[in-house]
Amino acid sequence: MDNLEVQRAEEPMTDLMKKHVPVVTVIKQEPLTVEVHVGKLLKHPNEAEHYIGWIELYSEDKLLAKAELTPVSTEPVVTFVLNEKVTKLKALEWCNVHGVWEAEIEIK
Secondary structure: OOOOOEEEOOOOOOHHHHHHOEEEEEEEOOOEEEEEEEOOOOOOOOEOOEOEEEEEEEEOOEEEEEEEOOOOOOOOEEEEEEOOOOOEEEEEEEEOOOEEEEEEEEOO
8 A cells, every 4th residue: 555645444444444544523612622633533553563553633724733753652642732723623633554544524
């Protein structure tokens, strides 16, 4: 699989999709606080040979935040507090084996 190709979940979701699709959850509206969790639907491996290296958060095409993760030492769950008003968020994550995965949510 090409590590630069962006993958998205489709229904029905496979185990591979469940391990990789970022789940974005709004925790608080003011200030906008969101959690991005990779492996929430099905735990992703976290070992030196297979891990999540980073998670990014975008509004449209603007990068809002990025978290770099260390294999084994960290879990792929991050919380971002945003100072900007946004209507849509897109989370991307990079797995060193299965490439980049994406999910989007609307902010109400």
